[in-house]
Amino acid sequence: xxxxAMEQDGYNLRLYVAGQTPKSxxxxxxxxxxxxxxLPGRYTIEVIDLMKDPALAQRDQIVAIPTLIRQLPxxxxxxxxxxxxxxxxxVGLDIAPS
Amino acid sequence: MKTSLxxxxxxxxxxxxxxxxxGIDGLDEVTFGGLPQGRPTLLCGxxxxxxxxxxxTFLYNGAVAxxxxxxxxxxxxxxxxxxxxxxxxxxxxxxxIEQKKIVVDHIHLDRNEIEEAGDYDxxxxxxxxxxAIDSIGAKRVVIDTIETLFGGLDxxxxxxxxxxxxxxxxxxxxxxxxxxxxxxxGTLTRYGLEExxxxxxxxxxxxxxxxxxxxxxxVVKYRGTAHGTNEYPFIIDQEGITVMPITSSGxxxxxxxxxxxxxxxxxxxxxxxxGYYKGSSILISGMAGAGKSTVSxxxxxxxxxxxxxxxxxxxxxxxxxxxxxxxxxxxxLQQWVDRGLLRFSARRPNLYGLETHLAAxxxxxxxxxxxxxxxxxxxxxMGAGLAxxxxxxTLRLIDFLKSRGVTxxxxxxxxxxxxxxxxxxxxxxLTDTWLLLYNRESNGEHNRQLYLLKSRGMAHSNQVxxxxxxxxxxxxREVYVGPEGVLTGSARVAQEVRDRADRLLxxxxxxxxxxxxxxxxxxxxxxxxxxxxxxxxxxxxxxLLNLEGAAREDQxxxxxIALVQSRSSKRAGSPSKPMTSRK
Numbered sequence: 001x002x003x004x005a006m007e008q009d010g011y012n013l014r015l016y017v018a019g020q021t022p023k024s025x026x027x028x029x030x031x032x033x034x035x036x037x038x039l040p041g042r043y044t045i046e047v048i049d050l051m052k053d054p055a056l057a058q059r060d061q062i063v064a065i066p067t068l069i070r071q072l073p074x075x076x077x078x079x080x081x082x083x084x085x086x087x088x089x090x091v092g093l094d095i096a097p098s
Numbered sequence: 099m100k101t102s103l104x105x106x107x108x109x110x111x112x113x114x115x116x117x118x119x120x121g122i123d124g125l126d127e128v129t130f131g132g133l134p135q136g137r138p139t140l141l142c143g144x145x146x147x148x149x150x151x152x153x154x155t156f157l158y159n160g161a162v163a164x165x166x167x168x169x170x171x172x173x174x175x176x177x178x179x180x181x182x183x184x185x186x187x188x189x190x191x192x193x194x195i196e197q198k199k200i201v202v203d204h205i206h207l208d209r210n211e212i213e214e215a216g217d218y219d220x221x222x223x224x225x226x227x228x229x230a231i232d233s234i235g236a237k238r239v240v241i242d243t244i245e246t247l248f249g250g251l252d253x254x255x256x257x258x259x260x261x262x263x264x265x266x267x268x269x270x271x272x273x274x275x276x277x278x279x280x281x282x283x284g285t286l287t288r289y290g291l292e293e294x295x296x297x298x299x300x301x302x303x304x305x306x307x308x309x310x311x312x313x314x315x316x317v318v319k320y321r322g323t324a325h326g327t328n329e330y331p332f333i334i335d336q337e338g339i340t341v342m343p344i345t346s347s348g349x350x351x352x353x354x355x356x357x358x359x360x361x362x363x364x365x366x367x368x369x370x371x372x373g374y375y376k377g378s379s380i381l382i383s384g385m386a387g388a389g390k391s392t393v394s395x396x397x398x399x400x401x402x403x404x405x406x407x408x409x410x411x412x413x414x415x416x417x418x419x420x421x422x423x424x425x426x427x428x429x430x431l432q433q434w435v436d437r438g439l440l441r442f443s444a445r446r447p448n449l450y451g452l453e454t455h456l457a458a459x460x461x462x463x464x465x466x467x468x469x470x471x472x473x474x475x476x477x478x479x480m481g482a483g484l485a486x487x488x489x490x491x492t493l494r495l496i497d498f499l500k501s502r503g504v505t506x507x508x509x510x511x512x513x514x515x516x517x518x519x520x521x522x523x524x525x526x527x528l529t530d531t532w533l534l535l536y537n538r539e540s541n542g543e544h545n546r547q548l549y550l551l552k553s554r555g556m557a558h559s560n561q562v563x564x565x566x567x568x569x570x571x572x573x574x575r576e577v578y579v580g581p582e583g584v585l586t587g588s589a590r591v592a593q594e595v596r597d598r599a600d601r602l603l604x605x606x607x608x609x610x611x612x613x614x615x616x617x618x619x620x621x622x623x624x625x626x627x628x629x630x631x632x633x634x635x636x637x638x639x640x641x642l643l644n645l646e647g648a649a650r651e652d653q654x655x656x657x658x659i660a661l662v663q664s665r666s667s668k669r670a671g672s673p674s675k676p677m678t679s680r681k
Contacts, residue, residue, distance in 0.1 A: 018221040027216070050222065054229035061206050062222035064251065080251075081216030092213030 011035070011043040011093070012072035018065045019051045023082045027066035030083035038095050068092075115323045118166070118238070118274040121159025122152070123460075124341030128317060128326040133298060138265050138275040140295040142286045143302030148313060148334050149278040150175070151184060152302065153240040155339050156276055158189045161199035166237035166274075169230040170202045173246035177202040187338050201230045207250030214252050220260040224267060231271060239268060239275040248289050265294050286318065297321045303329070312451045315341055331453035340457045342494055353377065358470070358505055361400030362393065364574035365533075368550055368559035374531055375555060376469075377503040379496045381526055383510040384535030389546055390509040391415070392567055393533070394472045395424045395431060397507050402434035406469035409441045409462055413478045417442035428570045441466055447478040452491045455479060460498060470505040476525065477511045492525050530554040535565065538586065545587035548574060564590065 015031060017024035028047060035043045050057045050065070060069065070077035070093055079092035090096075117131035126132050133139045133156070143149050157168035172180055180202060181191045194200040203226060231239065244264075247257055268275045277295050279287030286292045292299055299318040304311055314329045332341040356376040360366050366373045374380055380397075382390050394410075401408040412420060420442070421431045434440035443462055445455070463471060473495075479488055492508070499506045510525060526532050531553040537544050546565035550558045563574040564586045578585040578593050585593050 016222065018225060021221075023217055023219065030216070050225045054225045057222050057226045057229065058203055062226070063205060063207060063220060063247075064218040064223075065221035065225075066218060067222060076211075077213070078211050079213040079215050081214050081218040084216035086215075088213055088215035092215060 010072065011039050011070065012046075013043060013093075014046045014048060014060075014069045014071055016048050016050055016057070016060070016062050016065065016067040016069070019049065021065075024066050026082040026084065027068070030086070030089070031068065034083070034086055034089055038090065070094075117323075118160075119164060120156045121163050122155055122339050122341060124330065124332065125315070125339075128315070128330055128341060129298075129320060130324060133274055133276070134320070134322075135274050136269065136272045137297045138268050138277050138295045139298040139300060140279055140287070140291055141276050141300050141302065142279040142281055142291070144281040144304065147281075147302035147304045148332075148339070149302060150180070150242050151187065151334055152339060153242050153276045153278055154180070154184045154189065154191075155187070157200060157238055157240055158184070158191070158194070160238045161194050167199045167234040168201075168238035168240065169227065169234070169236045169273075170200065171227055171230070171239065171241045172202060172204045173207065173241070173243055175204070175242075177204050180204075186336065187334070188336055189338075198234045201234055201236065203227075203230050205246075207246055209250050209252075212250065218253070218256065220247075220256075220264065223260075224264065227268075228271070231273060237273055239273045240278070241275065242278045243280060244277055245279055245287065245289050245291065261291070262294050302332075312453050331456070333454050333457040335454070335457070337461060340460065342453060342456055342460070352503070354503060359400045359404075360393075361396030361398070362572045362574070364563070364572070365393075365548070368561070368563070368574070369531075369553055370556050370558065374505060374553075376505055377500055378530035378554070379499065379506045379508065379528065380531040380533065381508050381510055381529040382533045382535065383512040383526075385512060385537050388535035388537045389565060389567060389572070390511070390535060391420065391474055392424070392427055392572060393535070394474050394507055394509055395420065395427075395429055396572060397470065398440060398472050399424075399429045399431060399434070401470045401505075402431075402437075402439040405439070407439050407441070407466060408434075409443055409466055409468045409471045411459060411471065411473045412442055412444040413447050413473070413475060415444070415474075417444050426569065427567050427572065441468070452479060452488065456491050456495060459495060463499065463502065463504065467502075468504060470507065471499060472507045473509070475509040475511045477509075489525065489528075493528055496528050526551075531558075540586070541589045543587050547577070547586060 013031070013035070015028060017027065028045075031045060035045065048056055050062065056062070064080040066080070066082060068079040068083065068089075070079075077092055077094065079089055081088075083089050116135035117129070117133065118135040119126050119132040120129075141149050141152060154170065157170055160166035160168050170180070175183070184191055191200055191202070195202065205223070205226070227239065227241075230236065244261065247261075248254070251257055265275075265277070277291060279289070279291045281301075282288035282290075286299060286301060296319070298320045301316045301318050303314045303316070305314065306312075313332050313334065315332050316329045317325045317327065330341050332339060354376040357369075357372040357374065358376050359373040360369065382393055384390050398408045398410055410417075410420070415423075417435075421435070424431050431440060435442065441462070443459075445458070447455070459471075459473075476488075476492060479491070496506060508525065508529065532551040534549045534551050536547040536549070538547055546567070547562050548565040549562045550560070552558075562577055562584065564577050566573045566575060575590075578590040580593065
């Protein structure tokens with residue numbers, strides 16, 4: 001997929017975790033599964049470990065862990081939790097279930 | 099003051115609780131040293147109580163005065179607003195941020211922007227706070243207001259367990275923390291934070307009475323240490339926060355045997371000739387126009403004349419007016435103002451509440467460091483608070499001044515109304531010397547009288563004096579006490595004139611009688627002389643008579659002899675005895 005297409009309807013997602021906690025691991029697994037199901041080929045996931053880079057927590061206003069931020073498409077969306085509730089994640093990401 | 103109090107608690111209380119001084123005037127005294135070090139303290143109160151300013155002052159003082167950098171986690175305000183807001187207290191937070199002594203982190207939470215999908219924790223918050231602490235080596239942390247989390251997140255169970263973990267974690271970090279919380283309905287905080295932060299709870303309150311609001315502080319709980327349990331008023335102004343403890347010095351202040359002149363020679367005379375005790379408190383009560391201000395001004399004048407400083411808290415007159423008025427009794431107060439020895443502090447009593455007055459006075463006294471203060475009149479503060487408040491305020495003020503060895507003179511307008519009588523009753527017991535000024539009407543004129551009702555620790559005069567104000571100041575005259583009663587004013591003058599006339603009359607009478615007696619004495623003496631002369635002449639006469647008698651006897655004898663002789667010459671040889679019996 002091209003960069004232009006990515007800008008139009010691609011999903012740029014960031015997952016903030018704090019070390020390899022069960023919740024973090026679960027969140028990443030849940031997210032990957034969701035994206036594969038609903039956004040095949042239209043997403044990127046960036047995992048940010050705040051244990052390694054704590055300054056980012058302030059910059060990106062992170063309070064709860066795990067936090068998923070939809071950078072693109074705008075507007076910015078936040079979803080917290082281990083993403084086990086797929087329905088809520090989809091609502092949060094503005095993805096119509098297919 | 100805080101340093102003097104801290105060791106006391108350390109030696110007395112076990113286990114020892116290390117304390118972190120807040121640097122807030124008065125709070126460190128109420129808590130005997132400050133907040134529990136390395137532990138979180140809950141600061142709760144309704145909106146507008148000054149929680150944020152309190153917390154920021156704690157951080158600011160830590161950074162500036164105690165070399166303890168601090169972190170401010172702001173849930174409610176943007177850092178820029180926060181910095182601006184506390185700028186009004188002359189706290190330059192921006193500079194401290196540049197110097198890496200303070201970090202302000204704003205946590206933004208908006209329920210509408212957040213979707214909760216599954217289990218989470220607040221590690222992000224922990225990481226942020228931890229990062230902020232580590233970035234400057236912070237020893238103090240403020241979280242203002244953590245309850246915002248309850249509004250921003252849904253899962254209460256998670257929040258509660260995470261908050262418990264947060265406070266434990268803060269303890270393990272060894273930081274002294276203030277957690278602010280909004281006052282709830284019937285509870286200290288809306289979300290029951292007091293369950294988690296149990297070491298020290300401070301409650302702030304803002305009440306309005308008679309349109310004047312008063313902020314108050316109470317230490318609800320302080321585990322493991324003694325603390326003041328009362329409600330203490332506090333004020334927030336451009337100088338920061340000042341909490342007014344009733345008194346931490348209690349009644350243990352040093353006393354002085356030194357004396358200070360009252361500024362009125364005759365009044366000194368009534369006080370063992372030496373005046374008030376230094377550091378004592380003096381109450382002058384009297385009706386309007388009895389001369390309270392004049393007596394006060396004399397005192398202020400004499401303090402300044404001795405080269406010492408004095409603050410004159412003028413609550414009714416403007417300084418200019420006082421200076422002008424005192425010129426009429428020969429006092430030049432302006433010279434002391436010019437030389438920086440006398441400071442007038444004029445403010446309307448109803449401008450702000452009692453506590454603000456008190457705090458302002460405290461501050462000025464600390465700043466100017468005077469040897470004496472005059473509050474003229476303290477009764478006008480009645481309008482600024484309840485009677486009981488005036489009492490406790492005066493108590494605090496007196497204690498504060500005594501602890502600093504400042505001689506305090508209060509005037510009290512006693513017009514005989516119930517209100518002022520109460521004040522009088524309440525204040526008089528606190529003061530060491532109580533002067534009463536009367537203004538008595540008699541014979542169609544009012545005359546001022548002064549009476550020393552009490553003066554602790556000295557053999558003071560018990561006499562009522564007449565109080566005269568002239569162009570050369572105050573003089574006290576002994577009142578006329580005589581068969582006519584106690585007289586003052588022109589009655590006294592008239593009586594004195596009468597007395598003088600009487601005396602003159604008596605003297606004249608005496609002289610007259612002396613002369614009379616003298617005259618009679620002389621008369622008698624003359625009589626005696628005459629009688630003596632008579633006696634002498636009588637005696638002379640007597641002698642003459644005796645002589646004549648003797649001569650006559652001689653003659654008779656001679657005659658007899660001659661007769662006998664003549665008879666015998668007729669009958670010779672028969673001489674006979676003289677015939678005296680025949681005579």
